[in-house]
Every structure is written in structure tokens, then in C-alpha cells.
Amino acid sequence: MASEQKHSFKAAFARLWPTKVSAVEPEVKASQAKPLISLHKLGQAQWTPRNYTAFANEGFGQNAICYRCVRMIAEASASIPLRVVEQGQEFDDHPLLALLNRPNSKQCGPELLEEWYGYLLVAGNTYMEVVQIEGRPRELYVLRPDRMKVVPGKDGWPQAYEYGVEGRKVLYEVPSHDIQSPVLHQALFHPTNDHYGMSPIEAAATAIDIHNAASKWNKALLDNSARPSGALVYTAKDGHLTTEQYERLREELASNFEGAGNAGKPLLLEGGLDWKNMGLSPRDMDFIEAKYVAAREIALALGVPPMLLGIPGDNTYSNYAEANRSFWRQTILPLAEKTAKSLSNWLAPSFGSSLKLKLATDDVVALAPERETVWARAERAQFLSINEKRALIGYPPIEGGDRLDESVR
Numbered sequence: 001m002a003s004e005q006k007h008s009f010k011a012a013f014a015r016l017w018p019t020k021v022s023a024v025e026p027e028v029k030a031s032q033a034k035p036l037i038s039l040h041k042l043g044q045a046q047w048t049p050r051n052y053t054a055f056a057n058e059g060f061g062q063n064a065i066c067y068r069c070v071r072m073i074a075e076a077s078a079s080i081p082l083r084v085v086e087q088g089q090e091f092d093d094h095p096l097l098a099l100l101n102r103p104n105s106k107q108c109g110p111e112l113l114e115e116w117y118g119y120l121l122v123a124g125n126t127y128m129e130v131v132q133i134e135g136r137p138r139e140l141y142v143l144r145p146d147r148m149k150v151v152p153g154k155d156g157w158p159q160a161y162e163y164g165v166e167g168r169k170v171l172y173e174v175p176s177h178d179i180q181s182p183v184l185h186q187a188l189f190h191p192t193n194d195h196y197g198m199s200p201i202e203a204a205a206t207a208i209d210i211h212n213a214a215s216k217w218n219k220a221l222l223d224n225s226a227r228p229s230g231a232l233v234y235t236a237k238d239g240h241l242t243t244e245q246y247e248r249l250r251e252e253l254a255s256n257f258e259g260a261g262n263a264g265k266p267l268l269l270e271g272g273l274d275w276k277n278m279g280l281s282p283r284d285m286d287f288i289e290a291k292y293v294a295a296r297e298i299a300l301a302l303g304v305p306p307m308l309l310g311i312p313g314d315n316t317y318s319n320y321a322e323a324n325r326s327f328w329r330q331t332i333l334p335l336a337e338k339t340a341k342s343l344s345n346w347l348a349p350s351f352g353s354s355l356k357l358k359l360a361t362d363d364v365v366a367l368a369p370e371r372e373t374v375w376a377r378a379e380r381a382q383f384l385s386i387n388e389k390r391a392l393i394g395y396p397p398i399e400g401g402d403r404l405d406e407s408v409r
Contacts, residue, residue: 031104031129031141032170032182033163052123052146059201060122063208065295066201068309069302070121076328077336078113081360086352088396096351100343103140115142117335120186121302124197127161128184129172130347137350143183150185150195158195161185184346186339204301211294214287289313303331321369328366333359 059066084094091097101109120126123145131139143163151171153159161172161183172183187197201208292313299306305323340357348355361367371393378389386401 031131031139032172033129033141033143033147033165055122055199055201055205058212059205059208063212063298065211065298065309065311066204066208066302069299069304070118072304072308072327073121073302073331073335074114074117076332077117077339078110080332080336081363082340083358083360084355085358086355090358090396094351094355096347096355096357099137099140099347105139112140112142113339116186116339119145120188120197120335122199122201124188124190124199124202126186130180130182130184132180132182135350137180137347148185152195156194158185180346180350184342186342200301200303204298207294207297207301211291211298214291214294217287303327324366325370328364333361 060070061067082097082100084091084096100112103109103112107115116126116128119142125145125148127143127145127148129141129143130137131141147163147165149162149164150158151160151162157174159174161174163170163172172181174181174183187195188199190196190198292311295309295311296306296313299309299311305327307320307323308327336359340359344356348357362371374393378384378392381389381392382404384392385404387397390397390401
């Protein structure tokens with residue numbers, strides 16, 4: 001029955017695949033939503049109450065600070081290895097890990113998770129689809145959040161997810177609690193919305209506008225010979241130019257003195273013309289500092305220490321290493337831990353009800369100094385048994401490790 005639901009949309013749109021998988025047929029593993037994506041004129045369905053297009057284009061696409069913050073968080077979070085824990089024992093080799101390391105034929109595990117975190121940071125929502133064969137998860141796909149619509153039920157909880165591209169739609173029905181949902185939805189906290197999360201870019205929207213406007217102003221200033229605008233004042237007795245004189249003067253200024261290529265050219269004024277500077281200097285506008293303030297606000301909203309982005313004027317951390325550890329502890333690890341628990345609750349029942357995913361933080365180079373401190377503290381604690389020390393640093397107990405004898409390892 002699950003296989004028939006997975007391929008029902010294909011019969012409706014293309015009728016290229018059978019409605020069920022038989023024992024003699026080859027396995028067919030494919031995303032329900034991926035065949036809806038066309039190569040031209042992609043749809044921009046704005047179903048969620050957030051303006052995803054503006055966040056993606058003006059935030060991620062046009063703002064260097066926002067782009068770098070999203071990339072740093074997504075890449076760092078996706079780089080943390082995962083372990084499977086069952087009844088207190090960790091496994092490095094498990095079918096669930098194999099699925100996460102090779103989620104589909106086009107992506108590896110870090111690529112899938114980087115896409116997952118990227119959508120979450122830009123849209124505040126991210127969605128993952130599982131493809132099952134005979135009740136077993138075989139492939140995972142991340143779906144674009146701006147194409148997904150939550151269909152609430154009578155009780156207010158989602159009863160289905162609707163994914164649409166260019167008028168074509170796929171409906172993912174949310175089954176009962178004892179059956180795995182085909183879609184995993186993770187959202188950032190939103191205080192006024194029951195179904196969709198709030199993007200951190202929305203909180204930083206004002207700062208992003210200021211930063212982008214400052215960049216455009218700077219570009220326009222360079223295009224105009226890096227000089228503020230001014231006015232030519234006609235000081236002759238009559239005080240007026242003829243129409244012919246006015247048009248000729250305007251054309252000469254536009255062709256000979258505007259643009260970066262004409263920077264530094266002297267302005268030759270005829271009798272009766274005087275140049276009056278009417279622009280404000282960057283110092284008067286406090287231009288540079290205002291841009292740095294906006295950049296720090298963007299980094300703050302996304303959870304990245306400004307020191308890691310090379311933004312001047314921020315001395316919150318004594319050194320780069322301290323800022324990097326704060327970035328991992330306050331931003332990366334909470335986000336990655338939330339995702340690991342969501343994936344555990346969603347996928348683990350198909351592999352074993354007692355399974356859970358755990359972050360392998362010991363493999364994170366940025367946290368090595370903290371681990372060394374914990375190990376040294378555990379080593380000096382003579383009142384702890386070996387197993388208590390092992391538990392302190394995250395290792396399982398060993399036989400005979402309940403004694404205080406330091407020779408027992």
C-alpha cells in the first residue's frame with residue numbers, strides 16, 4: 001500500500017511507472033517531487049507567509065555578510081559526523097548511517113544536510129522526503145520550502161503537505177502515529193505562526209537593507225568619479241540659459257564628465273557658469289561606520305561572531321579561537337543536535353525503535369581544546385572511578401571500571 005501511494009502521482013502525470021513493486025520488477029527509487037522540476041521557467045509559488053524570494057535574492061544572493069553566515073553555519077553543521085547509539089552502544093557502521101551517508105544517487109550526506117540547513121536559515125523552514133521500498137527507507141531528498149504548503153487538519157495539526165511546481169502538485173498525507181510520515185518538517189521558532197518558522201534573515205532584514213543600500217551608494221559614487229553631486233549655477237546678468245544652451249550643456253556633461261572612465265577630468269566652464277558642490281561627504285554621513293554596524297547586526301541575527309567575518313570594531317572575544325569555539329557551542333551544536341533528534345524520531349523506527357543518532361563531537365577540530373580541558377579535569381579527579389571518568393568524557397563503561405584503581409583501564 002505504501003508503494004502504491006509513493007507512485008500514485010507518477011501514474012497521474014506521466015504513467016511511466018507501475019503502481020506497485022513486484023518481486024520480479026527492479027527497484028524504483030525516486031523522489032516524488034523531483035520529476036516536477038522543469039529546467040526552464042521555474043515556478044515561484046509563495047505559499048508560506050514569509051517572502052522567501054526576497055530573503056533568497058536580497059539577503060543570501062546580494063549581501064556578502066548574510067551569504068557568508070549562511071554558508072558557514074550550513075557547512076559546519078553538515079560536517080559533524082553522526083553515530084548510531086543502541087542500548088548505550090555506539091555504531092560507526094549501520095544501515096541508517098549508510099542511508100544518511102548516501103541519501104540518493106545525486107548527493108552525498110554532507111551535501112544533503114548542507115541543503116537542509118541552508119533552506120532552514122533562509123526560509124525558517126526545511127523539508128525532507130523519504131522514499132520507501134517495501135516499507136524500508138531507501139532515499140532521502142530535501143525539498144524547496146517555498147514550494148511546500150502545510151495543509152492543517154481539523155485539530156490544527158498538519159494532515160498533509162502539498163508540494164507544487166508550475167501548477168502541478170503532489171500531496172503527502174501525514175499518516176497516523178504508528179506509520180512513518182513521508183515528509184519531515186523542521187521549523188525555527190515563530191511566535192505568531194502555528195505551522196511555519198521564522199527566518200533569521202527576516203529579523204536582520206532592516207540591517208540587510210542598510211548594508212545593501214550602502215554598497216549600492218558606494219558603487220554609484222564610484223561610477224560618478226567618486227565625487228558627490230553638485231550644480232552648475234549660471235551667474236550671468238539675465239540668469240537664464242536658452243533651451244539650446246541648456247541641452248548642449250547637459251549632453252556635454254553626460255558624455256564627457258560622468259562615469260568612472262571620466263574620473264579626474266577637469267571641468268571647463270564658460271563665462272557665467274559656476275560649480276557648486278551640493279553633496280554630503282562620506283564622513284558627514286558616517287557612511288563606513290553605519291555599514292559596519294549593519295554588518296554586525298546581520299551576523300548577530302544569524303549567530304556568527306563578527307570577528308570570524310573580519311568585521312572591524314568588534315572586540316567581544318579576546319582572540320579568533322575563542323570566537324570560533326563560541327560559534328560552535330552557541331550556534332552550530334544546538335542546531336545540529338536538533339536536526340539529529342528530528343532525524344532519529346523520523347527514521348529510527350524503521351531500523352529499530354531503540355536507535356538514536358548522536359553527534360560525534362570528538363571529531364570536531366574546533367572543540368579539541370575544550371576536550372583536552374575536560375580530559376585533564378577527569379584525570380585529576382581522584383575521587384571518581386574509571387567508569388565515572390569515562391562517562392564524564394562521553395565514553396561507555398568497561399568491565400572492572402567501577403573501582404578507584406587508576407591502573408584499571
